[in-house]
Amino acid sequence: MTADQRQALELLTTQIVNKILHYPILRLKESADEPQERESLRQTIRKIFGLR
Numbered sequence: 001m002t003a004d005q006r007q008a009l010e011l012l013t014t015q016i017v018n019k020i021l022h023y024p025i026l027r028l029k030e031s032a033d034e035p036q037e038r039e040s041l042r043q044t045i046r047k048i049f050g051l052r
Helices: 003-033 035-049
Strands: none
Touching: 003 035
16 A cells, blocks of 8 residues: 555545544533433443443
8 A cells, every 4th residue: 555545545534433423422512511411422422332
């Protein structure tokens, strides 16, 4: 893989990850004033992505 190809792949990967995470992060931010909803969303996101 050339350096240009690697750079293009890294850019594409970053863009895909950002697109996937955009809505969950937005919802977490919107729920900041609602502790119960925030905690529920946080737990769901952790389960979906296998986080601790």
